[in-house]
Amino acid sequence: MAISKGFLDCLVRYLQVAAGNSPMAVIGDQSLRCSIFDVKLCSKHTPRLLRWIESKLRVPNETSINRGEFLKIFRITESIGFDLNGNPDVILDLSKPIPGKYENNFRSLLEIGTLEHIMNPFQALVNFDKMVTEGGIIIHFSPIKIKPNHGYYSISPQLLFDFYLGDENYKLIKAELVSYYIGYDSLLSPILVTSYNLNQDLIQYRNLGFLGTLKRKLRRLSVFFSTGTYIGFVVKKINSRNGYYPTVVQHQFKSQRP
Numbered sequence: 001m002a003i004s005k006g007f008l009d010c011l012v013r014y015l016q017v018a019a020g021n022s023p024m025a026v027i028g029d030q031s032l033r034c035s036i037f038d039v040k041l042c043s044k045h046t047p048r049l050l051r052w053i054e055s056k057l058r059v060p061n062e063t064s065i066n067r068g069e070f071l072k073i074f075r076i077t078e079s080i081g082f083d084l085n086g087n088p089d090v091i092l093d094l095s096k097p098i099p100g101k102y103e104n105n106f107r108s109l110l111e112i113g114t115l116e117h118i119m120n121p122f123q124a125l126v127n128f129d130k131m132v133t134e135g136g137i138i139i140h141f142s143p144i145k146i147k148p149n150h151g152y153y154s155i156s157p158q159l160l161f162d163f164y165l166g167d168e169n170y171k172l173i174k175a176e177l178v179s180y181y182i183g184y185d186s187l188l189s190p191i192l193v194t195s196y197n198l199n200q201d202l203i204q205y206r207n208l209g210f211l212g213t214l215k216r217k218l219r220r221l222s223v224f225f226s227t228g229t230y231i232g233f234v235v236k237k238i239n240s241r242n243g244y245y246p247t248v249v250q251h252q253f254k255s256q257r258p
Contacts, residue, residue: 003070003112004033006184006191007230010176011112011141012042014234015074017173018137021108023078024071025131027094028114029086033185036065039073076108083114094127095120103130104240108137113230115142116151125163126245132237137173138164140233144177145223157231158250161198164235174234177219179226192222196231202252 003011018024071079081088092098095118109132118124132138142155157175164170175196182189205213223229 003030004185005038006180006189007141007178008034008038008042009191010178010193010232012039014139014141014174014232015071015076015110017234018074018076018108018110018139020075021137022076023080023106024076024108024110025102025106025128026067026079026081027083027109027111027128028117029081029083029088030067030112032065032067032070034065036069036073039065039070080106094118094124096123098127098130104133106131106136107133108139110139112139112141113143115140116146116153116155119152121153121155121159122163125159129164129237129241129245130243134237134240136237138170138235138237141178141230142233143228143230145226145229147228155231157196157201157233158198160231160233162250164233167241169237169239169241170235171238172235174232176232177223177229178232179222179229181225181227183227192226193232194219194222 067079067081071077080090082090082092082094084091084093092102109128111128115121115124128138140160142160143150144154144157146154157177161175165172175198177192177194177196179192179194180189181191184191200208200212201216203212205216208216
């Protein structure tokens with residue numbers, strides 16, 4: 001995955017929540033397909049069409065940006081990248097328990113399109129939880145619908161909801177679906193962002209009423225017809241789990257457990 005122009009609006013909003021929370025753990029060797037001008041214009045809520053026009057007026061040497069410059073815009077002055085592939089700062093298999101030196105070492109964590117490439121997503125989530133200190137921010141941007149063989153998995157929104165919000169250790173800040181309909185590297189590609197509420201998505205249709213049913217069907221159609229859809233998910237860590245991770249069970253079935 002990459003930090004691309006098409007998704008930049010969403011990622012800027014998420015990173016504004018984590019502003020100043022340094023150091024940050026960056027999961028995945030992220031490529032940057034945007035410029036410092038893109039980020040600054042996006043931070044000012046400049047319309048996408050005007051940003052596209054602006055990009056056409058720039059000379060080539062004005063468009064490069066590295067991860068450090070990108071994150072400094074959000075007052076994140078220190079970051080460490082973790083991945084098993086590419087050129088990260090630390091080569092680490094997140095399918096396995098992380099070394100103790102990385103636990104409680106970061107005030108924020110950014111995972112963009114990497115979780116689906118990790119063979120053991122549950123262990124990866126456990127690692128993320130251990131890496132972030134109390135009061136820290138965790139940002140996920142993971143595909144729920146993507147082209148075949150992009151990764152090992154498509155990530156159900158409920159995995160994130162149940163892992164982080166199944167107890168009282170995290171507070172939900174933002175959850176939304178982000179669908180694109182051509183590609184995610186162009187400012188002219190249509191992108192639809194809708195807020196997401198898991199509880200409402202699990203209510204039976206007969207209990208939703210006409211407007212609730214219509215809203216859910218339209219949201220599901222927007223995902224069905226999209227080229228791809230991601231879940232944007234931002235939480236704040238309230239308490240430490242102290243190494244205890246209960247078995248994740250979809251919460252609509254918990255009442256059926258023995």
